[in-house]
Amino acid sequence: RKEVEQDPGPFNVPEGATVAFNCTYSNSASQSFFWYRQDCRKEPKLLMSVYSSGNEDGRFTAQLNRASQYISLLIRDSKLSDSATYLCVVHGGGADGLTFGKGTHLIIQP
């Protein structure tokens, strides 16, 4: 069974801190990887794609370790507005569709 596993949290983090969370995936043939953000009672929105070489977008850094089947997200200088659920998402290639993790709930505290 193709699965994506994440620590559900919640992670309670003070504003300004650096927070990291990760996920593991079971399908070694997975082709594409993403982090999505979902705010309460809203739809998931693409935060960033994850590339094998690692990639950065402002305060956010994503990394992929194919050998260990592990994806990480690092948020630096966290803001109150970063509070949300972060979904690890994996695409197995072909017509399989995206497989979502259950999400990690992040709460940034003032």
Added chain:
Amino acid sequence: DTAVSQTPKYLVTQMGNDKSIKCEQNLGHDTMYWYKQDSKKFLKIMFSYNNKELIINETVPNRFSPKSPDKAHLNLHINSLELGDSAVYFCASSQDITGGYGYTFGSGTRLTVV
């Protein structure tokens, strides 16, 4: 302009009723999806269509029937609604069947069956 729009946003109905949710995308994408997010917040794929052709049909009760009149529309009809159908249903689209660029989601339809 809303990229992926679904209606209605909220739907409260009694057990046993039949209801439909509509979805439209104006992104020119080839592939559309229905996802269900239950009370535990787990997003699970139900169906996908590529250019009006059914591609993914996960194990869902046959009371759920998707229909795609054209590649910009994917509707979901649900017969004989049950309490367990209460959830948020998200429509999504992707550029192509690989989904390699990610999905764009609609704002969701919150279905409550009473």
